[in-house]
């Protein structure tokens with residue numbers, strides 16, 4: 423069954439011509455596009471499954487995640503991808519909730535953590551930061567959060583696994599406040615300590631939502647709403663504690679404020695158990711009420727494309743080799759403005775060439791559904807889009823070009839060598855292709871020459887993808903040799919020579935022209951910064 427629904431008023435394409443701005447505005451306002459940022463094991467797959475369950479896409483949880491004894495799933499398709507050494511696809515799940523269309527864009531993020539994980543965040547308007555109640559903030563969550571902060575993406579915080587022993591609520595919120603300077607504002611507070619999750623206090627309404635467990639959390643947990651007196655009578659001290667703790671924070675100024683949330687200064691907090699389906703529809707309610715609808719996107723000319731302007735979209739990920747039988751390439755675009763209608767011929771801004779959109783899909787794991795129409799905020803996969811690369815723009819009618827997606831700070835470095843000198847031409851072509859698609863960052867310097875460029879990646883999986891594609895698409899066997907560097911800093915021509923004379927440092931030029939100094943380790947970096955403070959060594963952020 424299709425995982426994608428089309429609003430019923432779109433069934434006839436005659437009603438969806440761009441000449442219907444009123445309908446367009448309505449469609450934009452009811453859209454929410456978000457991603458879940460988390461560290462592996464925090465429960466992202468379980469939450470995705472639970473969200474889809476709430477949206478009544480899947481009659482019983484388990485259809486996505488795939489556990490022993492549960493239904494066959496999308497994730498075994500992903501296993502297949504992994505077995506072939508090709509990165510897991512970025513997918514988008516679209517569903518209807520409370521008269522809204524929700525787009526959940528998946529952030530690949532386990533062993534396959536890569537530049538794509540960050541790029542996805544250029545396609546969303548909000549993020550749910552999912553935290554394990556026993557572990558608190560973890561490294562991958564922090565990295566992704568920094569990208570959100572940099573791009574001004576508002577964040578809703580979900581403390582997951584409250585059904586299991588963990589830290590106290592105040593400890594968890596303090597950590598968020600102190601470590602990342604984000605002020606948590608309690609929205610749904612747990613009644614019962616971690617491991618004894620009885621329900622949630624709706625902080626604004628002073629209402630109690632009591633949950634009842636269902637078998638294995640496989641169906642939506644029945645909820646019972648009680649007023650404060652009834653809650654106190656039923657839960658006693660647990661209720662009083664929840665009230666006191668949340669009020670303590672609210673009275674000290676930690677209360678929800680729309681402007682502060684949208685500016686990324688505060689984050690509403692919801693306690694939940696994705697596994698038991700507790701607190702899940704509260705997350706959806708928070709997205710619908712607080713997360714912003716799609717808005718205008720700045721263009722390279724210094725203006726902005728408004729959502730009601732003619733169609734435009736930005737490509738945020740390209741997936742090659744998803745289907746070996748067809749050797750297809752899927753480019754995922756996020757619609758920025760106007761109405762997308764399958765079959766329309768648009769312009770590829772980077773080449774000025776026309777691009778036909780006959781094969782437009784939504785992809786969620788194994789599910790591929792043809793898309794007839796899409797609106798700002800929606801994600802559409804385009805088949806065999808060979809010319810498209812992340813950051814590229816497509817538009818109709820009025821020209822627009824969006825700024826490129828920035829390259830993110832790499833942490834893994836390898837020298838790439840062709841196994842056979844005879845295939846050098848194919849090798850170079852393959853390297854250029856990987857570079858232009860943004861599969862990996864390519865670094866060069868005079869010392870090493872062109873025959874063995876250095877690959878720089880955010881996650882090691884990117885190297886595997888390069889090797890697999892070089893072989894399957896270009897017939898080139900290539901070898902990677904890890905380079906002994908672990909971090910990169912932006913530098914300039916004035917500093918390059920002196921840096922190159924230091925031990926444990928080497929300067930390269932990235933294909934976008936940026937000079938990168940690769941450094942062996944953070945102690946080396948600290949030493950150079952202290953001893954040679956006149957040299958330029960700037961941290962590479964996920965520059966906006």
Ligand code: G4P
Nearest residue numbers: 462463464465466467468489582583585586695696697698
């Ligand atoms: P991820 O995608 O973020 O990596 O996490 P995933 O959903 O796969 O969850 C990681 C583990 O945490 C899974 O257990 C999952 O069942 C468990 N989990 C997720 N949410 C909750 C929750 O709210 N409460 C509890 N108690 N556990 C939760 P696993 O044992 O690794 O796998 P499985 O055998 O259950 O699939």
